[in-house]
């Protein structure tokens with residue numbers, strides 16, 4: 451969708467009613483990144499776009515230059531509805547969180563193929579995830595999106611002095627100072643157990659497949675990490691998602 455026209459896969463990040471019958475959409479497109487588009491007639495009749503303007507679904511959109519400043523939506527096709535997301539609150543909340551975070555982490559009109567691909571895999575995996583799987587995917591997804599946005603959580607080095615932090619040990623975490631801080635640099639207000647610190651290392655590396663992980667993580671360690679990563683999001687994302695990382 452370079453220059454606001456063409457056909458591309460996309461996710462609907464937001465839809466705002468406009469006038470009597472239109473909607474202004476915010477889309478994360480595969481080829482053009484985050485773009486705004488006008489969907490004429492989308493408000494008056496759901497049939498206009500054949501029910502394809504569903505949040506959390508993978509869709510294909512065709513955009514054309516519009517009369518105003520926004521490109522307009524010519525066609526929308528539902529590719530993967532992700533119907534499983536609406537069958538479980540855990541899935542829905544995790545999906546809403548990563549979509550909201552993607553919306554906040556991405557600049558307008560810049561291609562973000564890695565963010566698109568991460569979101570595509572996350573929503574596809576969440577569509578059939580169990581409760582623990584949802585928590586793991588939400589954490590891995592949030593950390594991955596933050597990293598792609600240039601505000602990654604430092605997990606294996608002290609974020610003040612850069613010294614490597616030995617693996618498999620309890621660490622201190624300061625969300626304001628970027629993550630793990632060694633004791634020589636004053637540590638941080640959040641203590642992470644060795645298990646939670648290990649999970650943080652695992653999740654902080656962007657995986658090609660966020661669902662892949664060795665075994666089921668310890669629920670206590672997940673809860674610790676959720677609190678730490680939520681505090682990090684609150685410090686570093688200017689408008690943090692309304693959906694919070696669950697703490698159990």
Ligand SMILES: [Zn+2]
Nearest residue numbers: 608611632635
């Ligand atoms: Zn240090």
